[in-house]
Amino acid sequence: xxxxxxxxxxxxxxxxxxxxxxxxxxxxxxxxxxxxxxxxxxxxxxxxxxxxxxxxxxxxxxxxxxxxxxxxxxxxxxxxxxxxxxxxxxxxxxxxxxxxxxxxxxxxxxxxxxxxxxxxxxxxxxxxxxxxxxxxxxxxxxxxxxxxxxxxxxxxxxxxxxxxxxxxxxxxxxxxxxxxxxxxxxxxxxxxxxxxxxxxxxxxxxxxxxxxxxxxxxxxxxxxxxxxxxxxxxxxxxxxxxxxxxxxxxxxxxxxxxxxxxxxxxxxxxxxxxxxxxxxxxxxxxxxxxxxxxxxxxxxxxxxxxxxxxxxxxxxxxxxxxxxxxxxxxxxxxxxxxxxxxxxxxxxxxxxxxxxxxxxxxxxxxxxxxxxxxxxxxxxxxxxxxxxxxxxxxxxxxx
Amino acid sequence: xxxxxxxxxxxxxxxxxxxxxxxxxxxxxxxxxxxxxxxxxxxxxxxxxxxxxxxxxxxxxxxxxxxxxxxxxxxxxxxxxxxxxxxxxxxxxxxxxxxxxxxxxxxxxxxxxxxxxxxxxxxxxxxxxxxxxxxxxxxxxxxxxxxxxxxxxxxxxxxxxxxxxxxxxxxxxxxxxxxxxxxxxxxxxxxxxxxxxxxxxxxxxxxxxxxxxxxxxxxxxxxxxxxxxxxxxxxxxxxxxxxxxxxxxxxx
Numbered sequence: 001x002x003x004x005x006x007x008x009x010x011x012x013x014x015x016x017x018x019x020x021x022x023x024x025x026x027x028x029x030x031x032x033x034x035x036x037x038x039x040x041x042x043x044x045x046x047x048x049x050x051x052x053x054x055x056x057x058x059x060x061x062x063x064x065x066x067x068x069x070x071x072x073x074x075x076x077x078x079x080x081x082x083x084x085x086x087x088x089x090x091x092x093x094x095x096x097x098x099x100x101x102x103x104x105x106x107x108x109x110x111x112x113x114x115x116x117x118x119x120x121x122x123x124x125x126x127x128x129x130x131x132x133x134x135x136x137x138x139x140x141x142x143x144x145x146x147x148x149x150x151x152x153x154x155x156x157x158x159x160x161x162x163x164x165x166x167x168x169x170x171x172x173x174x175x176x177x178x179x180x181x182x183x184x185x186x187x188x189x190x191x192x193x194x195x196x197x198x199x200x201x202x203x204x205x206x207x208x209x210x211x212x213x214x215x216x217x218x219x220x221x222x223x224x225x226x227x228x229x230x231x232x233x234x235x236x237x238x239x240x241x242x243x244x245x246x247x248x249x250x251x252x253x254x255x256x257x258x259x260x261x262x263x264x265x266x267x268x269x270x271x272x273x274x275x276x277x278x279x280x281x282x283x284x285x286x287x288x289x290x291x292x293x294x295x296x297x298x299x300x301x302x303x304x305x306x307x308x309x310x311x312x313x314x315x316x317x318x319x320x321x322x323x324x325x326x327x328x329x330x331x332x333x334x335x336x337x338x339x340x341x342x343x344x345x346x347x348x349x350x351x352x353x354x355x356x357x358x359x360x361x362x363x364x365x366x367x368x369x370x371x372x373x374x375x376x377x378x379x380x381x382x383x384x385x386x387x388x389x390x391x392x393x394x395x396x397x398x399x
Numbered sequence: 400x401x402x403x404x405x406x407x408x409x410x411x412x413x414x415x416x417x418x419x420x421x422x423x424x425x426x427x428x429x430x431x432x433x434x435x436x437x438x439x440x441x442x443x444x445x446x447x448x449x450x451x452x453x454x455x456x457x458x459x460x461x462x463x464x465x466x467x468x469x470x471x472x473x474x475x476x477x478x479x480x481x482x483x484x485x486x487x488x489x490x491x492x493x494x495x496x497x498x499x500x501x502x503x504x505x506x507x508x509x510x511x512x513x514x515x516x517x518x519x520x521x522x523x524x525x526x527x528x529x530x531x532x533x534x535x536x537x538x539x540x541x542x543x544x545x546x547x548x549x550x551x552x553x554x555x556x557x558x559x560x561x562x563x564x565x566x567x568x569x570x571x572x573x574x575x576x577x578x579x580x581x582x583x584x585x586x587x588x589x590x591x592x593x594x595x596x597x598x599x600x601x602x603x604x605x606x607x608x609x610x611x612x613x614x615x616x617x618x619x620x621x622x623x624x625x626x627x628x629x630x631x632x633x634x635x636x637x638x639x640x641x642x643x644x645x646x647x648x649x650x651x
Contacts, residue, residue, distance in 0.1 A: 220514050223515060224521065227499070227500065240470070242472075245470075
C-alpha cells in the first residue's frame, strides 16, 4: 500500500489516527476536574508536539541511520523560522510560500555547513556542527540584527511592505498567517458534557505535514539509500572497499534532515509569526538529540514519541506547583503532608528538567533502544504469555 | 603484460624503507601469492594497491590504468575487491543486506540518490544476492544479523560480498589468519572453487605455507621490502635463497 510493506503501512495508519484524533486523546479529563491540568489537548501544545515531531524525525534520518551526531540542528530550525517570517513580511500572509522558503533556505544552509562538517566524523563532526550553530546564533543575535531583529527577534510590523495582501487589516491590526483565508489560530470548540475539545486549524496543518514527513521517512528508511546510510554507520572501511563513496551519502542525509528542521521552523513561524535567535541556541540543538535518543534512535516512531514526551514534561510538569501538591496530599497528617510536598517540590514547576533528566537516565541505562524498545519488551511479555499452551518452540526468551 | 603491473615502488616510513624498488606482475587468470617473513612489506604493498597508501615513487597499473592517487572506492569501481585479515563486514546489518550493498555499488556506482525506491522492489538485486549466498552455502542464514555469525561464516560472507561484484582482481590479506585447522581447509576449498568456477584473478598475501602451496600458481617472495624471487610453487620450495630468508626461519 502506497509502496509500503504491510507493517510500515500499519505504523503510518497509527500515526494518522493519533494525529487526527489528538484533540480527543490528549484531553481525557473533563474540564474543571482535579486531573484537568494533565490535559494536553490545547492548540499551542498540540502544535508543538507535531512540529518538534517533524524536527526529530528529520534529525533521526541523520543520527539514527548514519550515526553522525549533529549538535547544531537548531540552526536550521532557526533559519527556517526567519525565512518564513520574512515571507510574511514581504510576500503574503499565506503559510505555504513561507514554509516552502524555510525548507529551501534550511536546505541551502545545511548544504554549506554539512559540506564542511562532514570532512570529519565522530566527536569532531559534532564539535564542528556545534561551532557552526553557535556562530549562527551569535550572528543572529547581534551582527545580523537588520535581518534577524537581534535580541528582540524578528516580528511583523504594521508597515510591512507586503506584496500580496495589505500591511494592516481594516481594523488597523497586523494580519495573521493563514492558509487561503483559513487563519492558523482559528479553532473550533466542541463540548460533550464537561469535556471540551479544541480543533485548531494550525494544528491540523502541522499534523498533515507531520504525516507527510513521516511517510517520506519510512520510504527513506526502506530505500537502498537508507540501507547505504546504515552501512555507513556500521562499517565505513567496508563501505569504501565496496566501491561506495560515503561522503555524498552523508551529505544528502545531512541536507534532508536540515530541510526537515527548516520545515519545523517554518511551521513554528506560521503558528506564531515571530522568530528569535534563541531558537538556534545549543540547548535547542541538544533538545532534539534528547528527543531522538529518548524515543529510540534509528526507529521510525521513536523520535515522535520522544518529542511528545519532552514537550509534555516541559508544559505539564512545569505547571504543577506547591499549592496543587498540597491539594493532592491534603489527606495526610499536616507534618507528613508538608514533608511529602517538600520532597516532591524540586521535581515540579521549574524543576521539571530534573524529572526529565531522571527519566532520560533511566531510559538510557535500562532501555538503550529508547521508549520503542520499552514498548517492544512489553509486547514481547504479552506474546510470551499467550502461546504458552500452544507450541512456542520458536519464541526466544526476551531477556 | 599482466592485469596488475607494479613497477619500481618505493615507500619509506621515516627511517624505515618499507618497500624498495618493488616490481610485480600478476597475470590474468592466475592465483599469485605474495609471501615473506614478518615486516617484509606485504601489507604495505597491499595498501598501496588499494589506494590506502601512496608510494614515494613508482607506478601501479591495473588493466591499463594507473591506480595511484585514486581513492579506495574508485579503485574498487575499477574492479579490485579486497578481503581483509579480520573480516570487514556490515556487522549491524543482515547477511542479505550485506550482499545487496555490493550489488548496488556495482550497478549504480559510487553514489546514487535512490531514496524513494523500495529495496523490496529491487528484484534483480535480490536474485543476485540470493544466488551468491547459495554459492557460499549461506542462504539459510540470510536473515541473521552479520555480527552474530561465526568467524568462518563472516569470512565467507566477506568473500561473497567481494565475489558478487565479479571483480577482475581479488586481493586476499591473510584469509586464514587465526583460523582453526578445519576452517582453514574450508577456506582453501572455497577459494579453489571460486578460482575454478569463476576464473577470477587472485592475489594472496599469506603466512601459512600450507595455504600458499595448495592455492598459488605463481609466488613472489618478499624480504625486507624487496622481491627476492618470483617463480612457480615447486621451484620456490627448493630455492636456496628462499629457504634462507623465509622457510629456514619458519622451520626453526
